[in-house]
Amino acid sequence: MFTDAQLLSMLPSLHKPELAAAIGRRLLEVQRFFQSGRSSFVEAQGLGEQDFFPLNSGATQFDFENGVSHAFDVYGEQLSLVLLPMKLENNEYATLYPLSEEPTAGAALKSCLGQVCRDVRIWTLKEDFESEEAKEAAVSYVLSSGAELFYCIYLHDDMDSDYLLFRQEVRLEKAATCYSVAGGNYVDPQR
DSSP states (O other): OOOHHHHHTTOGGGGHHHHHTTTTSBEEEEEEOOSSOHHHHHHHHOOOGGGHHHHSOOOEEEEEGGGOEEEEEEEGGGTEEEEOSSOOOOOSSOOOEEGGGOTTSOHHHHTTTTOBEEEEEEEEEOOSSOOOOOOEEEEEEEETTSOEEEEESSSSSSTTOOEEEEGGGSOGGGEEEEEETTTTEEEOTTO
């Protein structure tokens, strides 16, 4: 378990060099821990099995060439994601689900594997009121195919659930800012 001070030190914006290490490398695997198993997810959510991998909440790890890995989880008190300091591993309480072995994941999602990362972006959440929360609500990977794969909370319609989505599935109007790690600057979140 992490303290609040430790979690705040794990905000993605504080780890731009680590995120930049993925740029120019092929995405080899996406792995996820889940809060609910396949049958309980489908039954409880009323969704299809094809939604199990992208729409089931759970920590997510992106594995790139040369041992570069980014493991993320939710820091709900800050309306934010955190970049974990260690890789996710199977344990007695949870099993990692690799995208490459997921039988119900769609072809579009699986086609991200093997693509080269061109940029990593950090997205913040826009709110109607001013608050002190970090609100780093998403990290996205722009891939050589042109796809942009998001691990995000709040930038969709299911509140704080953490999903794996493509850009066209994300509510970009909910984003306040978008920081391009490759460009070293903020870019228009709507483009």
